[in-house]
Amino acid sequence: MASFFKSSCLFFPLLMLLLWAFPCTATTAVKPIVQVGSYHCPPFVIKHEDGTFSGLSILLWEHIAKQLGIQYEIKEYELKTLLDKIADNEVNIGVSCLSITPERELRFDFSHSFYETHLAIAVKQKSYASAAANFLTNKQLLTVLGFIFIAAALVGAIYYLLEHKVNDKLYSMPSRRAKLIEGFILGLLFITKGPFNYFEFKTLTGRVITVMLAIATTLFIASITALLASTFTLGLLSSEIRGPQDLVDFPVGAKAASTSSVYLTNRGIVHRQYRDNHQLLEALEKEEVEAVVADNAVLMYLIKNAKEQGEFQQLMVLPYPFEKQNYGFAIEDKSPYTEALNRALLHVRRTPAWRQALHEYFAEK
Template sequence: MRITALPRALIILLLCALATPTLAEDNTITELNIGSYNCPPFAMLNEDKSYSGLSILLWEKIALEMNVRYTITNHGLTELLNSIEDGSLNVGVTCLSITPEREEVLDFSHSFYETHLAIAVKQQGYLSSIKNVFLNTKLLLVIAVVFVLAACVGIIYYLLEHRINDKLYSMPGKKAQMLEGFILGLLFITKGPFNYFEFKTLPGRVLTVFLAIFTTFFIASVTAVLASSFTLGLLSSEVKSFNDLTNMSVGAKRASTSSHYLVSQAIVHRTYPDIEHLLQALDNEDIDAIVADDAVLKYLIKKSKEKGEFEQLMVLPYRFEKQNYGLAIENNSPYREQINRALLKIRHSQEWQQALHEYFAEN
């Protein structure tokens, strides 16, 4: 019995000895190589070469959850992606869009911010604003429809009422009475139904009932269209939709998702090394419009206006090509699950919501 018990005791001791280094390794603090590039407000390179910003704050909290040390180094966008791909960097922390092309060569964390592409332009003068309003094709189409409908309604009422209704058709002469009919139709279409008893013929009164229902919805629709047309006209921009960029000089950041999207839409454009150069080119009128991330554009233009710069630049209210930002991670990283768990925990925290408010609040 003693002979068989001894090997068992030795085996247990040996297993404990082998397990001890593993536990020690689990308790050691790993140091990760983190890369970033300047992309306010997500990653902002300070004068002392350190980084701050929303993405950096997120990573600081993740690193604390994971109990890892790290160093952050500065890179260009292409260099950053290549370094993560070849394993020189463990994680990329900035405003990197999650795209199928990038997913082929590296991994991403869960999304931590959802945004979209937007268009920024330089405002034109007041005369151009007025011109944009009255040359708006949608507005001109609405006016044409109103006049055609008014003429049709006026003709119908003229044929039904002009012989017996001296109150509505009081002018002498056929042409003058037809003009009265047109004015009646115009008032009916733009103002709404008249008093039922203004008309003396039964068909005229029946038509009044149907037109009362029709004009109620028609006037509401026209009001919405006109409000939209005037709003877009007062934006002081020739860009009324994304398709307008086809005939304009457009800029985008080099190697960015904005540039790739413009290429996919067959829109010729110039590329610039960063968003600051893009805004400067737009302000100098070297280009007519720029396409970039909506959140980044709004943040930089807002901060520039606070310093008295780029005061005529604005972001247009057009949203397209949804973007999701994530942390770029080297392929087959052993830290991916830990990063994702920590990221999801932080995204639901009150501190993260407060940070979003501080960076993106309008006032």
């Protein structure tokens, strides 16, 4: 009994000493560091020379992480590698310009959308000589001009048959050949300029046809003017590409593993793949391809900023957006942060700071 009492006197002070030295080991859990994967995608993710990141997606994530009290570290990956690592649960969340697609949803989860855009096509504007040649050989233009000449010849022939023997004012040339030419000129003026004075014609039939053609040519001239203006403007400033349906006939580029590349592949459009968007635009500048496909917001931002720095002066985004894209954060399956992250995301999107950030990155300068 005495030995037990003596041992107890030594054991209990030692136990108290251990509990005092490590008071938090049983009650405090260390929060894990969230692994964030990203890639350079201005203006959503901009990687700086010192290794830090900024941009719209980074700004949104920083606000969310602060609200949730999350510790994190960001590592850069190429797009395909990032998607694979999220699918394999090696990266907890992907933060960049990641489009939400059904194919990707099969591999991992997505947050709510935080930005909506479309796919778009960028081309290199042609030189003046090339643009002029393109304009003169434009199939649409040649078709319109051919239709005008045929219509002018038809109208001129009708008036020639009706008026050349009785109307010395309109048909003053002595030879038949010259009068035929006068008839064609009359038809051409009628088609392109509009109806003549009703009293210029001597026959009743000619006057009746004049009244009927007056209505038709007014609409015809308006349509032809609009069509020629469109053909001239687009043919001179851009290219023959008017939308994704035209890409099959031209060398095309897209970023590897992007939704743009998937879109082209699904439609059987053979295209070259490039590592990043800057490399993609360089290929267009060097005329390795005649068009590139990427997200409209990214293309507009990159080309605008490049032009401000004296680069890519002839590149332009065509005004034909297609295939809507919604950006979200890619999240590993069964993440414990998904619900809280979505709530925080919706909250940040309603703040003045987020609206101001959108204005700063996308406002015209």
